[in-house]
Amino acid sequence: MSDGPRSDGVSPDDASDTRRQNRFGPSRGDLTFRAAFAVAGLAMTGFALVWRGLPQGPGGWEAIMISVVFFGGTLIWSLRRLIRRDYPDT
Secondary structure (H helix, E strand, O other), X not given: OOOOOOOOOOOHHHHOOXXXXXXXXXXXXXXXXXXXXXXXXXXXXXXXXXXXXXOOOHHHHHHHXXXXXXXXXXHHHHHHHHHOOOOOOO
């Protein structure tokens, strides 16, 4: 193998680093805010269930499921990126 640049534009030094940093994603502060916002949203959904009780119709269950999927997915996505340190170094 030659020590020159590869055809895909990655230098040989960068090729050995299997974990690549994301240069254009949200910052660590953005991810932390999103995770906190998701926790607050899930807490408010839980509070609404305790306060109002379980829904009686399909529309109420649909609203709860959309809320849980949105806030839960945001929390999982944010925590995953924070744990893997997949954010740009500023």
